[in-house]
Amino acid sequence: MSPGLVDRDGETHVRVIQGLVLSKRRFAGLLLGVVFLFAVPDLVRVAQALDISFFQLGVIHRGLVFGFAAVGLNLLLRHTELVSFGHAAFFGTGAYTAAVTAVYLDVTSLLILLLLATAIGTVMAGIIGALSLRHTGLYFALLTLAFGQLLYAIALGQSALGGSDGMPVRPGEANEPLLLGQSLGDAYGIILYYITAIIVLVGLLVMWRIVNSPFRYALDAIGQDRTRAEFIGLPVRRYVWVAFVISGVYGGVAGGLFAVFRQYVTPAGTLYFLQSGDILYMAILGGFKTLLGPLVGGVLLVVLEFVGRSVTPYFEFLTGAVLVILVFGFPEGIVGSIGEDGVFRRALARGKRGAADLRENPSVAGDWARRIGGGLRRQIDESLTTLRVIVFGVS
Amino acid sequence: MLEARNLRKSFGQLTATDDVSLEFGREAGELVFIVGPNGAGKTTLVNLLTGYLSPDEGSVVMDDQDITDMSPDERVHAGLARSFQVVRVFEDMTVRENVRTVVLARQKKTRSMFSLADRHEEVEATVQDLLEKFRLEDVADAVAEELPHGDRKLLDVAMSFGLDPNYLLLDEPTSGVSTREKEYVIETIVEVSKAEGVTTVTIEHDMDIVTEYADRLIALHQGAVHGEGTPQMLETDDELRSLLLGVEA
Amino acid sequence: MASGLETFIVQTLNGLQFGFVLFLVASGLTVILGILDVLNLAHGELFAFGAYVSVGVFGYITGAIAIPAGGGIVTNVVFVLAILAAIVVTGLVLVPVGVIFESVFIRPIYERDQVYQLVLTFALLLIILDVTKFIWGDVPIRTDSVYSGINQIPTSEFLGINFPTYNVFAILLGAVVVGGLFYFFERTKTGRIIRATAINREMATAIGVSTDRVFTLVFALGAFLAGIAGAVRVPPTAATLDMGTNPLVLSFVVIVIGGLGSLRGAFVGAVAVGVLRSWMITFYPPGEVAAPFAIMAVILLVKPEGLFGTWGETA
Numbered sequence: 001m002s003p004g005l006v007d008r009d010g011e012t013h014v015r016v017i018q019g020l021v022l023s024k025r026r027f028a029g030l031l032l033g034v035v036f037l038f039a040v041p042d043l044v045r046v047a048q049a050l051d052i053s054f055f056q057l058g059v060i061h062r063g064l065v066f067g068f069a070a071v072g073l074n075l076l077l078r079h080t081e082l083v084s085f086g087h088a089a090f091f092g093t094g095a096y097t098a099a100v101t102a103v104y105l106d107v108t109s110l111l112i113l114l115l116l117a118t119a120i121g122t123v124m125a126g127i128i129g130a131l132s133l134r135h136t137g138l139y140f141a142l143l144t145l146a147f148g149q150l151l152y153a154i155a156l157g158q159s160a161l162g163g164s165d166g167m168p169v170r171p172g173e174a175n176e177p178l179l180l181g182q183s184l185g186d187a188y189g190i191i192l193y194y195i196t197a198i199i200v201l202v203g204l205l206v207m208w209r210i211v212n213s214p215f216r217y218a219l220d221a222i223g224q225d226r227t228r229a230e231f232i233g234l235p236v237r238r239y240v241w242v243a244f245v246i247s248g249v250y251g252g253v254a255g256g257l258f259a260v261f262r263q264y265v266t267p268a269g270t271l272y273f274l275q276s277g278d279i280l281y282m283a284i285l286g287g288f289k290t291l292l293g294p295l296v297g298g299v300l301l302v303v304l305e306f307v308g309r310s311v312t313p314y315f316e317f318l319t320g321a322v323l324v325i326l327v328f329g330f331p332e333g334i335v336g337s338i339g340e341d342g343v344f345r346r347a348l349a350r351g352k353r354g355a356a357d358l359r360e361n362p363s364v365a366g367d368w369a370r371r372i373g374g375g376l377r378r379q380i381d382e383s384l385t386t387l388r389v390i391v392f393g394v395s
Numbered sequence: 396m397l398e399a400r401n402l403r404k405s406f407g408q409l410t411a412t413d414d415v416s417l418e419f420g421r422e423a424g425e426l427v428f429i430v431g432p433n434g435a436g437k438t439t440l441v442n443l444l445t446g447y448l449s450p451d452e453g454s455v456v457m458d459d460q461d462i463t464d465m466s467p468d469e470r471v472h473a474g475l476a477r478s479f480q481v482v483r484v485f486e487d488m489t490v491r492e493n494v495r496t497v498v499l500a501r502q503k504k505t506r507s508m509f510s511l512a513d514r515h516e517e518v519e520a521t522v523q524d525l526l527e528k529f530r531l532e533d534v535a536d537a538v539a540e541e542l543p544h545g546d547r548k549l550l551d552v553a554m555s556f557g558l559d560p561n562y563l564l565l566d567e568p569t570s571g572v573s574t575r576e577k578e579y580v581i582e583t584i585v586e587v588s589k590a591e592g593v594t595t596v597t598i599e600h601d602m603d604i605v606t607e608y609a610d611r612l613i614a615l616h617q618g619a620v621h622g623e624g625t626p627q628m629l630e631t632d633d634e635l636r637s638l639l640l641g642v643e644a
Numbered sequence: 645m646a647s648g649l650e651t652f653i654v655q656t657l658n659g660l661q662f663g664f665v666l667f668l669v670a671s672g673l674t675v676i677l678g679i680l681d682v683l684n685l686a687h688g689e690l691f692a693f694g695a696y697v698s699v700g701v702f703g704y705i706t707g708a709i710a711i712p713a714g715g716g717i718v719t720n721v722v723f724v725l726a727i728l729a730a731i732v733v734t735g736l737v738l739v740p741v742g743v744i745f746e747s748v749f750i751r752p753i754y755e756r757d758q759v760y761q762l763v764l765t766f767a768l769l770l771i772i773l774d775v776t777k778f779i780w781g782d783v784p785i786r787t788d789s790v791y792s793g794i795n796q797i798p799t800s801e802f803l804g805i806n807f808p809t810y811n812v813f814a815i816l817l818g819a820v821v822v823g824g825l826f827y828f829f830e831r832t833k834t835g836r837i838i839r840a841t842a843i844n845r846e847m848a849t850a851i852g853v854s855t856d857r858v859f860t861l862v863f864a865l866g867a868f869l870a871g872i873a874g875a876v877r878v879p880p881t882a883a884t885l886d887m888g889t890n891p892l893v894l895s896f897v898v899i900v901i902g903g904l905g906s907l908r909g910a911f912v913g914a915v916a917v918g919v920l921r922s923w924m925i926t927f928y929p930p931g932e933v934a935a936p937f938a939i940m941a942v943i944l945l946v947k948p949e950g951l952f953g954t955w956g957e958t959a
Contacts, residue, residue: 077759081757081758083758083759083762085685085762131941131944131945134948135948137758138677138681138682138683138758138761138762139904141683141758141762142683142896142899142900143896143900143944145685145893145896146893146896146897146900146937146940147937149889149893150933150934150937153933153934154933154934156933157930157932157933209509210509213508213509213510214499214500214502214507214508214509214510215508215509217492217495217496217499217500218496218499218500218508220485220487220488220492220496221485221488221496221500224485224486224487224488225483225484225485225486227447227483228479228483228484228485230466230467230468231445231447231467231468231471231476231477231479231483232468232471232476232496232497232500232554232557232558233468233471233472233500233501233503233558234468234500235466235468235505236468238505239505239508242505273889273893277766280759280762280763280766281763281766284759284763288759313777313782314774314777314778315774316770316771316773316774316777317770317771317773317774317775317778319767319770320766320767320768320769320770320771320773320774321767321771323763323764323766323767323770324749324764324767324771326763327753327760327763327764327767328752331756331760
């Protein structure tokens, strides 16, 4: 069961690790992705020369970190069908843990900071999970949002945590965490990026493993019919809690990475519910029915934010508009839509059929126009009636 | 043996289960049918036995172990499974995935839920076997939501059998199913029960089926046991017959 | 009167006022949640939008009608009427906003995965946020200039306690609206139809109720309430872009405490949260934030369905 070439369905496939067997095309894609991931620091220099402003190390790094948190969130979202609007709670807990231990406990080791961030973030997930897991659906979303905001408010109010200004993550004389006792100096940003890339890859692999284990089926069952799941012997609450905690691990790690790379944490940047919304947004943008989608969504969203902010101060409106378009037009997200069933192929097919119709029968265009016009008129009529009803009472 | 001991359950003013004491599984693979008009408390009894509801009084004992305080999932692992009157399956999964989920769920330890598909072949063989036993192999890759009613009923029952139980409670497995399909649903249930030695308790309205297949039948009426007997007794014992058939509305 | 007791009473009344305002916000949210099965994340922004609109409307009114100066009964009455008018107009402005949101954006996604509904109302939150920023700018609008008349009204005095008259007015207004809401849902035909739809959607359709219209009506009502809540809340404070978050989150807490969809529960929860918060601010500031959540956590552990259960059992 070691890496190598394998025969499946008459074609050669590549076995990467036990259980992960990919077609040659997919394997090539995977390889390309990994190479690209590690080549980013070099590509950034190229981008600088070409004046592509958004392709900066900081931007990509930030995207990966948040995208990683979104990958964790997706375990709950895609399988257990639980929408958590409080993921920033674990992210922020991880980030603040790193900050606090660096500043108050003088922990200088980078790896220990990350470890502690992960641990405490996970504990927080355990606590919030225990309080929320009896509930599902909208109530669950409401609860997770509330708990997230509670943490935000606490961080905001505690002067020891720097209040609304936040606090730096600067331990030691070099003012930077040390890797295995060594100060990294100017290479800090780049080395940290590589560490992030490694962690992201490992994290993806672990998630892949989880999603291809019996546990995944259990979560799917719980998501689709909790009662039936219980009656086939699944300890529903325990499993939901486990899933919640796993997602918390990803959030905590991401928060820790964020803290050591930015070297500054603020309540608004790590705990505010808009951040939770962003993380959810990333999962949806990238496609929450896939494994890689949330990660891709993360990078994409951060890049879009960067570009958007430089273009207009009304960036939130832009985000909102894109989300609306996403919900109505591309519910499968970017990665999800690329597949065979994806929106793009379907739209293309419909477009081709429409064009063929039009060529054969030009009056089809007239039909379309009339249908659209009729639809619009109906909408307007309905809205006017509703307004009348509201003002004058139900008929 | 699966026993109900003096079970009592009320919902406000309504007594759904009134001091019911019953035994199931006097021998392995016993086929017991529960009959009675709607509202007699048949489903409530199943809900009490499987842990969906807690009794106000009384206890449930399985193989000499008091399971009254066990949660439904614990009871499953102890050997008790059920199907539902209104079909409950995992709608977005295919038939095969539904059955696979059930087989995978047999594992008790959380840790072993994360093991990879090393037992992949073993699991798939079990799944295929179940699919064939319940004549679902042709629709194995159809999504549960899109199946016709009869197949959904079969799937629900197949999933319950897939838990490898000692005691199986089926709630109207043939309701809403066409007459032709009814026969093969019941035949399959009977065949598998006898072959595996699973004591099967079935709630059923169709008296022809009951008289043909039952080892024993029990009549419930207004939450209480109205009568009990074998199909043979039905023929000879007039009093019993009017009791049971009179009750069967 | 002993100043400690006086402070206590004043703060309790302040808490009551905040609680009434919070009830206006939370009631809309819980009704929308109970009947439409939609968690309107944009609800806080409707509140904020209402606050901004009311400042604008009030400024317009006072500019247009030139309140007679010099204090005295006439000035005060005109002033109060102007505020009232601003509040009502604000509510009316929010109604079409609510109608459009529901019929254009939310209705198409009722049948879909819940995640889309949450993403969508989140998107609406962001959109309103920036629309507000676009119209009124980034800088908080201080209301002292616009509402300076407030300070001219003598503070009310009863039982020897001094209490800002505006707050008395706010409490009275709040009580009227609360009463109106309960009356609406228990006594009027429309209100009962709405409750019927909540309890059993199919049954309601069977007796000829257009659920589409009911849903739009309910959402518009929620928007209306959020709007007037903002209008009532703003005069003594300021209008800031982030003022919507706190009421939104506190409304969640209120809903958990009171029970999903329950108006009575929302009232009890809102008053409890409001008063508790006031006490904390005065006597133990660090507790201000945590206290409501502490109650929420207790309720979750002890009575997870909330104090009053769900809509249908008790209105």
